[in-house]
Amino acid sequence: MWLVILVIIPSLFPGLIKIQNPTLLTVNILLALFTSIFYEVLKTRYEKQGKNTQLILNLQLLTSVILLTWFLHLFGRINGPFFVLYLLTVMESALNLSVKFPNIVVAIAGVSTVVEFFWLVNVGEIFISLYTGLQLFVRLVSLLFIRSYGISLAQKFISEQESRDKVQSYAKSLEETRAKLQGLNDKLRELDKQKDEFVSMAAHELRSPLTAIKGYLSMVVEGDTGDIPEKAREYLADAMAVTERLVRLVNNMLNVSRIEEGRIVYQMEETSLIRALQEVYNSSRVEAERKNLNFKLSIPNGTGDIIKADPDRLREVIGNLVSNAIKFTDEGEVVISMTNPKPNIVKVEIIDTGPGISEEEQKKLFQKFYRAESTAGKTFGTGLGLYITRLLIEKFGGKIHLASEIDKGSNFWFELPLVKSV
């Protein structure tokens, strides 16, 4: 727009203008107007279509500089104050984020200034006027300042734009990463759900045949089919014990994820620990006898035993500890003992004369999936039993401990609070 001003203002003072031809003046005014309008329309159209307007801006700038130079020439002496318009053009080109443009503008301005001077003065008088030479010198020097100012301006804008772009691209990549993680998380959750469903179905499928085996065996052993020979009873009892172990394995598999996720219902009630111990003792006797172990249950008279726990889970805890003790002990004894170390506490110990557990392994024993190295390959198991035992005892308000020495045996013990002190 300033091109228009540049043309119109001098036109108001026709006496000062070098060219007095009104037609030429009108053409120039129209040319300035037309160029301005043409580029504005072109820019708007490009923006509407979403195209890059950089090319238009650059062309507009170039045209401006050329026209500026032309008009400055046309208006002759009056052009002095308008020389500063080069500064405006340089700044505009800097805002267009091109470091090269200030150079081009300044070069055109420089050349045009020199040409202008030669045009104004006669070739022969070139060195006559000191004043004119000084003017030329000041103009050229000021152009150099304008140039470096324009370039520093452009660089500042470019670096700001770059850091803005960088921040934006960081933000974008952060958002992408977050979305990706969210997707992965959802996928994992879905997989976990599928795993749970699979385990649940698998356990159900395993339990049906196990129930049938256990049911028929127990009916035969309990005499529902009449008398059976002693040897057969022995074999059947062994089969029962192994089936029991399988049932426990399947239960452990299911329990571990449920306990961890708090998806288990505890039927917490006041229950007799002695009864639970006796039940486990009775059902484990067969296996202990088969291994010729001295298997004892020691409960002094008057021991307080009423605790708050889930009776079924309590049997699971004791069953796990006792079956481990029997499994790993090849000779000697397994003793289940119960005492009241304090009036409000009951302590249960399961003591065996098995191979013992090294201190190293004791630390890791109650972790998920951990199986003592000394037992690996020797027996089967999932490495979940003691982990579940620990979780359940903690749920009942107690803690599990272990004292063991290699080649001497192990003592697994836990303490639980009594409902009523003795």
Place this chain on the structure above:
Amino acid sequence: MTTDLQSAPVNPAPSSDKKVILLVEDDPFLVGIYKEKLLIEGFDVFVAGDGLEGLDLATSRKIDLIILDIMIPKLSGIDLLARLKQDEKGKDIPVIALTNLSGMSNEKKTRDYGVKEYLVKSNYTPNQVIEIIRKYLT
């Protein structure tokens, strides 16, 4: 094993003072065991191989106790319970869930319908199941 589940149930003599148990179970092996054991222990037994048959028997006969599996064809044990509780005749019959499905949601659902016990089959021998049944038949 060829237990025909669709065959007529072991029909109890109407006059006897024997307690009548309805066994809703689709696994023929398990039907064999529990039916056998219940008969030995002196109960009368109806067997239903699916949920619809179970509901039909529970609401049309005089039943003292229902042993109910949860994963059964046509009508699941939980749906059967829901319909049983709306039946004038069926709503007071004690039910023991005997299933191999364990887990909070199933147990909670059945307990909400007033099921007396929720037993995981593989954890109990037939003898133990009978003991528990007797508790609810006095």
